[in-house]
Amino acid sequence: MLGNFLKSNVRQYSMIISLIFIMVLFQVLTDGLLLKPLNITNLILQNSYILVLAIGMVLVIITGHIDLSVGSIAAFVGAISAILMVNHEIPTFVAVVLSLIIGALIGAWQGFWIAYVKVPAFIVTLAGMLLFRGLTMIVLEGKSIAPFPESFQKMSTGFMPDVFGGSGLHVTTLMIGIVLSVLFVLGEISNRKNQIKHSLDVQPQGIFLAKLAATVIILNLFTYSLALYEGIPNILVILALLIVVYRFFTNRMKAGRHVYAIGGNEKAALLSGVKTKKVTFWVFVNMGVLSALSGLLFAARLNAATPKAGNLFELDAIAACFIGGASAYGGIGTVPGAIIGGLVMGIMNNGMSLLGLGIDWQQGIKGLVLLAAVAFDIYNKNKAS
Incomplete structure (x- = not known):
């Protein structure tokens, strides 16, 4: 019975064991610096925007799609929020709401092409990555905008x-x-x-x-x-609320089960009465909103909107999902798993920085970890079949 239980939950427990192993490893290598109270707080603040993206990305991956545009959308929305709050002195709450609406509209734009026109998500979001990166540089005119109001900064640093x-x-x-x-x-x-x-x-x-x-x-x-x-930190409260809401959505709500059904077999889901186009559309709207929120959190922490904001965010978010147990084939993945995957990436980044490893080594090691995670997924799938 115990063996069968562990075998059926190999994904869940393997990533938890991996997280604990990495934490212990870097705790030893950094002579105890990793788990110092100040560094734990820094870990939360440094990785919050990636974890927010990972929550939305795991739903996209479960449906069998991918989104390469989230980093550019985060940068674009961050730039828009700076123009609203800094240049036009619009109240923080109003500017945040408008920024999230812009994110939802961007997600709806991409979702329309993917769900209804049937253009592959890879192509649509690759176009979005280029488009919104360009728009970010246009609206900022190649310069940074700062500082933000103190009330906005507290969202990430309070x-x-x-x-x-x-x-x-x-x-x-x-x-x-x-x-x-x-x-x-x-x-x-x-x-x-x-x-x-x-x-x-x-x-x-x-x-x-x-x-x-x-x-x-x-x-x-x-x-x-x-x-x-x-x-x-305030950002931890925001993250906790997102995790609770999205875990409830995926585990307890009919719409959440439809997301898994589409990723498992879209044609079978359609024949079962699932409105596959509508669900896919709203998954990308949701991704747009969370991309906008990620951009706001990053801008608030940096206290500036910059043309290079959001660079490689999409790769970190995708890696977090796959490391956290999401399947490259769709239909499998969890919100807690994506969070654990994001923490694995964040602890590795932080630990390697504390050890003085350069960004070149960090990128290479993260690439190998991502490859190992996907290879493990494929190995499990082939073994099951």
Whole structure:
């Protein structure tokens, strides 16, 4: 029973084990610098915009498509937001909403060509990558625009206030860790009871309890590390909300199951009553919105809109999805997996930087990791068949 369970969950547990191995490796190689409270916070701030993109990209990949334009869209929307807030002094909230709407319209434009005209996503988004990179340079006239209003910067660089007024330790962060631990345990127990009630396969009790204990320990160690610095970054709150919403969408909503159905077999999904064109269209609209949000977060952290913003974002987002267990053939992938894949990439980047490795070595090593992840996916698929 244990062997069958591990075999059926090889994707999920292999990427978690890989993440832990990489963390331990760089923790040792950097003499403990990797998991310092300041560096953990920096990891979150440095990788937030890639993780946002990975959440949207995994849905695109599940449907069997790819999006090469997300970095250019992020740069373009960041430039538009700077023009609105800096040049025209439009209120931050209004400018953010308008920027997200622009992202949705861009996604709708690309989704129309892909879903209804049936132009391959690779071609449409490659054209989009070139188009919006060019438009970014045009609207910025080759120059950077800065600084942004302080209220906008806090979206990426601010922290939750400590309502308990802790001195030297962010008590609110510790309390949030405890509350989340309790909610997680209660939720997992409830899900297990429902699975048993409906005669579904469940994890062996030993593994289930070990998973609960490990998750609670890691969660509270993580929040304790954050509490030693400034507490929970605002961007982490945004990311957590996105993960919860999109995990609920993919696991519990009919539309989320339709996304998987299209990636598994589009013709079969169409014959089953799934509106494949409509679902594909909205997947790219969603990707446009998340690309816009990523561009806003990057601009807020940089405190400037620059022509080179978003460079290679699409490759990092795609790599995060594949490393996190998404299949190159479509139909397989999860939001938590994409987040874990993004963390693997982020920790590798940060760890190699702490070790003083140049960008040339970093790019080469990341390329090998991506190749290994896709090769592992193909190996599993061939073994299953």
